[in-house]
Amino acid sequence: MTFIPQATIDHRALRHNLQKVRETAPESRIWAVIKANAYGHGMERVAATLQAADGFAVARIEEAQRLRHAGVTKPILILEGVFTAGDVESASENGFQLTVHHLQQVGLLETTPINFPVECWLKVDTGMHRLGFAPSQLSEAALRLQKVNGVGDLHLMTHLANADDRNDPASLKQCERFDRLTLSSYTDLSIANSAGLLAFEETHRDWVRPGIMLYGVTPFQHSIGSDDGLQPVMTFSSRVLTLNHCNAGDRVGYGGTFECLESMPVAVIGVGYGDGYPRHAKPGTPVLIRNQRLPLIGRVSMDMICVDARALPDLQIGEEVVLWGEGLPVELIAQSSETIAYELLCGITGRVDFIDVEKD
Numbered sequence: 437m438t439f440i441p442q443a444t445i446d447h448r449a450l451r452h453n454l455q456k457v458r459e460t461a462p463e464s465r466i467w468a469v470i471k472a473n474a475y476g477h478g479m480e481r482v483a484a485t486l487q488a489a490d491g492f493a494v495a496r497i498e499e500a501q502r503l504r505h506a507g508v509t510k511p512i513l514i515l516e517g518v519f520t521a522g523d524v525e526s527a528s529e530n531g532f533q534l535t536v537h538h539l540q541q542v543g544l545l546e547t548t549p550i551n552f553p554v555e556c557w558l559k560v561d562t563g564m565h566r567l568g569f570a571p572s573q574l575s576e577a578a579l580r581l582q583k584v585n586g587v588g589d590l591h592l593m594t595h596l597a598n599a600d601d602r603n604d605p606a607s608l609k610q611c612e613r614f615d616r617l618t619l620s621s622y623t624d625l626s627i628a629n630s631a632g633l634l635a636f637e638e639t640h641r642d643w644v645r646p647g648i649m650l651y652g653v654t655p656f657q658h659s660i661g662s663d664d665g666l667q668p669v670m671t672f673s674s675r676v677l678t679l680n681h682c683n684a685g686d687r688v689g690y691g692g693t694f695e696c697l698e699s700m701p702v703a704v705i706g707v708g709y710g711d712g713y714p715r716h717a718k719p720g721t722p723v724l725i726r727n728q729r730l731p732l733i734g735r736v737s738m739d740m741i742c743v744d745a746r747a748l749p750d751l752q753i754g755e756e757v758v759l760w761g762e763g764l765p766v767e768l769i770a771q772s773s774e775t776i777a778y779e780l781l782c783g784i785t786g787r788v789d790f791i792d793v794e795k796d
């Protein structure tokens with residue numbers, strides 16, 4: 437038995453969630469978004485399992501290079517594009533598709549001689565005001581790229597800012613701005629992230645770009661993945677390190693922020709912010725032991741947390757504790773830590789052991 441915290445990755449759930457994308461947007465091809473180490477799940481293992489995706493999208497060229505190095509032959513889209521001539525050469529040699537969101541990137545493509553043409557996705561800013569050309573600048577960028585020998589097919593994409601709220605009209609406004617552009621200049625179009633895909637059918641274009649939903653997690657506020665038929669891929673767990681019997685008036689953990697009001701068992705669990713458990717988890721945040729939810733007490737330390745074990749008086753050292761995943765949605769832990777599930781998943785650190793399973 438190991439006391440090292442574990443991230444158990446359920447590959448069957450991963451395929452199930454991809455299938456859910458297929459059913460939701462049956463006319464679209466799928467860029468499976470596996471940036472940031474596949475949202476903390478491990479990019480190479482996720483790519484190997486998502487054979488049914490049409491391609492993989494990552495943020496940075498280094499991630500794309502890692503994928504090719506791992507033997508991935510599918511199309512790879514780099515969502516932030518290139519920043520140096522060397523990047524352009526690497527994209528050409530490796531067959532990466534590039535997001536182009538700035539005239540500086542257009543300049544790099546114009547001036548870097550390459551052997552194999554590179555497909556480019558012009559990114560237009562329809563309201564997020566992060567990456568992308570203003571609609572008024574777009575045709576200049578498109579005209580310049582069309583003249584570059586090294587540029588192959590030219591596509592168009594945009595990104596939604598508010599799709600996590602099904603009732604926010606901003607997403608449809610973004611779609612309308614997109615549809616007012618000269619779409620016929622482009623081979624393929626793409627708008628949807630997970631939230632757009634699930635909430636707004638008008639965002640399903642030639643390609644959809646789901647990330648978070650592949651991991652079984654909802655993109656929507658006040659919701660969990662199973663509400664949309666998704667299954668959690670990562671179960672983060674550890675074990676009971678020790679059990680203390682505290683007396684009324686005893687204080688638990690750094691700062692003594694929790695005071696026992698009666699004599700009670702306190703379980704110390706071998707996981708902390710050094711593993712990726714959120715330090716800001718509020719008192720009362722549940723952990724799951726024997727399918728029962730026990731509340732966090734006191735502050736989260738680097739290697740340990742403490743929970744109120746009154747509900748399980750016969751608890752033993754070494755018993756398994758689920759921090760999130762199967763039976764305990766990561767969305768709940770995120771809410772209780774004033775963050776989003778994306779951050780928790782990405783935050784799993786290098787000292788956690790990964791276990792690959794196929795659950796049924």
Ligand SMILES: *Cc1c(COP(=O)(O)O)cnc(C)c1O
Pocket residue numbers: 469471515595628629630631645646647648649655
């Ligand atoms: C991260 C990202 C996505 C995926 O977003 P999810 O909310 O995880 O589905 C899609 N498109 C772009 C441009 C992104 O940066």
